[in-house]
Amino acid sequence: MTQDVSDKxxxxxxxxxxxxLLNRAAEESSLEFQQVYKDRYGMLRTEWRVLFHLGNYGEMTAKEIGLRARIHKTKISRSVSKLEERRFLVRSRDDADRRVERLALTSAGQAAYRDLRKVAQAYDAKLAGLFSEEETDLLRKMLRRLAHMD
Amino acid sequence: MTQDVSDKxxxxxxxxxxxxLLNRAAEESSLEFQQVYKDRYGMLRTEWRVLFHLGNYGEMTAKEIGLRARIHKTKISRSVSKLEERRFLVRSRDDADRRVERLALTSAGQAAYRDLRKVAQAYDAKLAGLFSEEETDLLRKMLRRLAHMD
DNA sequence: CCTTGTTAGTTACAAAATCAACTATTATCC
DNA sequence: GGATAATAGTTGATTTTGTAACTAACAAGG
Structure with a gap:
């Protein structure tokens, strides 16, 4: 055994x-959009993701965002602070459980969310345009599967 | 204009x-394999990538690895140093152009490469097993396209 | 109630990534 | 040939991430 002469x-x-391949495609496809939230709002990726979760689902707690987006709580904590500084969101203590903070976008936050969502949508369409509609649908399905999002 | 009552x-x-989706799938699918090169060889992701490029293509320069793998030269430089410390590769000055360093795996480096490639192959098969063969082929093709690797 | 354990979120410190400036060498072109 | 620019790779300073320990609030069992 282990003579293993041929790796052929x-x-x-x-x-x-x-x-x-997934990493390369992810990095490459993130670059262009990254420029937008970075240049236009000085946001980091995690900040954009927090914004987009709040914009998409409405009021949430840091914990909930972390679970949904699979982001570690320290990253969330720092992102929330930055977004708060920039007046994109406000926190309010939950009276039922005072450990919890409910996070909600301000109107400035909502405006940024809508703006970025529009850009994202256009960019998504551009990427999707590389393939047929069936192929793109399948791609999304497979990615969700790989990401355990289904 | 801009009355925009409905985002519906x-x-x-x-x-x-x-x-x-690409980022989520990339992160999720990297986790398991990451443990292997981290626990077994104490490597960082960039170090593994450099190793795998050298193992796969043979002798290369830092520049070439950077271009192929789209890794920034500072990351490469530091990874090469680490891999050299661990005796996984050796450098040699190119006599024709003395700015250039030709990088080559040592036999220890080759052994690590073969070991990790085997694990990678098995893991890849596991991921591919989530889909039909045609789907997986299409997925790879689409990812290469998105990554501008075609 | 009051110890013990758990949970939400923050903070401090270490590791890693990013960006800019640097050295050494080669190429250009007047 | 000698100044100027370009290239390969490294180093240092700054920013961001990751890890662990921490605070504050709640939960459960005695």
């Missing part, structure tokens, strides 16, 4: 490694 | 935003 039959090209 | 017709769920 293996034929596994690490370039095809799904996590690698 | 928009119907764009940021959860479907391709860069978001």
């Amino acid at each position: 039959k293996d034929e596994f090209d690490p370039q095809d490694f799904l996590p690698y | 017709k928009d119907e764009f769920d940021p959860q479907d935003f391709l860069p978001y």
Whole structure:
């Protein structure tokens, strides 16, 4: 055993490694949109994600955002502080459980959310345009599966 | 104008935003394999990528790795130093152009590469197993397209 | 009630990524 | 040939992330 003279039959090209491809595609496809929330609002990625979760689902707690978006609580905490400084959201203590903070976008936050959502939508359409509609649908389905979002 | 009473017709769920899905899928699918090169060899992701490029393509320069893998030169530089410390690669000055360093895996580096490639292959098969063969092929093709790797 | 455990969120410190400036070498072109 | 620019790679300062320990509030069992 272990004479293993030939790695030939293996034929596994690490370039095809799904996590690698996924990372490359994710980075590449994030770049262009990243410029928008960075240049236009000075936001970091996590801040944009928090904003988008609040814009999309309405009032939430930091915990809930973390669970949904799979973001660690320290990142959320810092993002919430930044968004608060910039007057994009306000916090309010939950009277029933005073450990909890309910987070809600201000109207400035909502405006930023709508603006960025519009850009995101257009950008998404551009990416989707690389493929047929069926292919794109399948892609999203597969990505959700890989991300355990289904 | 701008009376814009209804955002209804928009119907764009940021959860479907391709860069978001790609990032979530990339992070999720990287986790398990990350544990392996981290626990088994104490490597960082960039170090693993450099290793895998050298293992896959043979001798290369830092520049070439950076271009192929889209990694910034400072990250490469530091990864190469770490891999050199751990005796996974050796550098040699190119006599034709003495700015350039040719990088090559040592036999220890090659062994690590082969080991990790085996794990990667098995993990890739596991991920691919979530879908049909045609779907997986299409997925890879689409990801390469999104990553501008085609 | 009052110890023990759990949960939401923050903070401090270490590790890593990013960005800019730097060294050394080669290429350009007057 | 000698100034100027370009290139390969490194280093240092700043920013961001990750890890762990922390505070404050609640929960449960005795």
